[in-house]
Each structure stands twice: as C-alpha cells, then as structure tokens.
Amino acid sequence: MAKPLSVAIEAESSEKWEAQLRKGCLEMAVMASLWSGKQYGLEILRVLERDSRLVLAEGTIYPILNRLRVEGLLRSEWVEAEAGHPRKYYELTPPGRDRAIQMALIWTQFSAGLGSLIAPVLSSAARASSSRR
C-alpha cells in the first residue's frame, strides 16, 4: 500500500517542478514567439503548445502579455477579423526586442552551465538503460 502512494507523490512533485520550470521561461517564450511578427493571444498559445512543451494553463498568458505591454516591451492593437472576432495583436517594441535578446543570451548561458552539470547524470542514465536491453 505504501509503494503506490510514494510513486504517486513522486510523479506529482516532478510535475510540479516541471510546471515551475515552464513558468520561469514563459516570458522569454512569449517574447520569442513574437520575434518574427505580430500575433494575438490564441496564436501565441498555439505556437507555444506546438513548438515547445510549454503547454500551460491558458489563463496565464494574458496577464503576462498585459504586464509586458505595461512595461513597454510590447505594444498591442485591436484588429477586426472576419466572422466578427476582433483580435488583440501584440508586437515587440524596440526595448522589447532588446530584452528578448538579453533573455535569450541569459538562457543560453544558463542551460550551457546546467548542461555540463547534468552531463554525468545523463550518461549514467543512458548506460543504465542500454545495459538493460
């Protein structure tokens, strides 16, 4: 009886860690998705769901977009679409582009540093799984 419970708890805390990780990267991901042009909220959401494993609670993206806009990193405009769904499009401002570059560079440094740290963990895991075959 204890075993299944501990496995369930492990799975849950691993999910939580992943969720925190995604939240930390969200701002950068949102700004990166706007790099090549204007998008509206739902589009950004779809890009993030498709290109990265940043499947997230959909509610979180709109407050983030709002805050980035208030900070002056994004500008927004409503555009009339067919079928009467006006959409709020976002685009990076010049300071926004600078910030996106900054974030991407920091991310690269960060993951490079972590990469070398976890390399032994990964190679052990790879050896372990290939020896099981």
Add this chain to the structure above:
Amino acid sequence: MTNETRIDDYLARLRAALKGMTLEEREDIVEELHMHIRERAGDGSASLENVLAGLGPPEKLAEQYRTGLLLQHARSSISPLVILRATMRSSRTGVEGFVVFLIALWGYAMGVGFVVLALLKPIFPDRTGLWIGPGVFDFSFRMGLNPYYRSSNVHEVLGWWLVPVCLIIGSLSMLATTKAIQLLTKRFRWHVPAAMQNGMALITS
C-alpha cells in the same frame, strides 16, 4: 444554463474581480478574454467547459493581472503604502521578497517615527527633543518622568530646531527606503514576477 449565460457569468465575475485599473483597461481585458473564449470554443476544438477550465477561476485570473500591475506601479510610485503592499505580496514567495519587505517596513517605520516626533514637539515641548550628554544621544519623546530633566550633564540641544530636523530626517528616510526598494525590486525583476507566479501556484495548488 446556456453557453451564452455561462460566458456572460464568467466575464461578469472577471470584471468584478479586476481592481486597481482604469475602466478602459478593465474592459479591454474582459473583451480579450471574451474573444479568446469565443474563438477557442467556437472552432470546435474544445468544449466551453474545457475552455473555461483552461482559463481557471475568474478571480484567480484577475489576481494575476493585479499582481503584475501592482509591481509595476510600485516601481514607478513613491507612495510608501503602494510599495509596502507590493513588497508584502512578494514577501510570500521567498527569502529575498521577505527581506525586501522587512527593509521597507523598517525604513518607513523609522521615517514615520521621526515625523511623529516633529509633530509632538509643539504639543509637548519639554518632553520632546534630542538629549546629548556623556553616553547619551537620545532623540525621543519622554512619557512619564523625564530622567534628563534635572540632569546637569545631559542637555537638550535642538530646541525648536527639532521640528525641521526631524521632518527632514523622516522624509529622507522614507525617500531612501523607497529608492532602496525600487533598486532591489529592479535587481530581482527577473525573479520576483516569476517567483510571484510560482508562489501563487504553490499557494493555490
């Protein structure tokens, strides 16, 4: 409940929960969410249930908007109350936030203390002052017996100058605290907003 009323209900709750912003901003946010719901549920890729569940309870959504804006206001505001409120929120999410909150509290308390002293002088001129003597450097308001009253080596040195001096020290203290908090939250800007979202997820999950 029909779908229309469910959507209206959700948006009404959202509108009610969105505080601390102009009418225009609020309507803009509600409209954006409205269009999201329509489009998401409309193209058949998800049921209305799922779409609303994906957004989460409107009160929580509003909370996320408000937190982001509060922090923004604090960075550009000089009102001690706004800043204290913002630091109080961020103090829920980590040691850094808590330390910042303590600094804010201490700095403002000190500032207020000096201003209060300045205000007390005209009311209790003999009990309020700066007493200096061997081993004594005391900015204070003495309730009850004043131990320095009959002392020959400890003297009150400022007289009525206490009022402007305390007002100046008090306001400088509050200004310095404000600047310090703004600097600190700028340094932690990377961490604090993300930490807040994380913190909220931890608190609410």
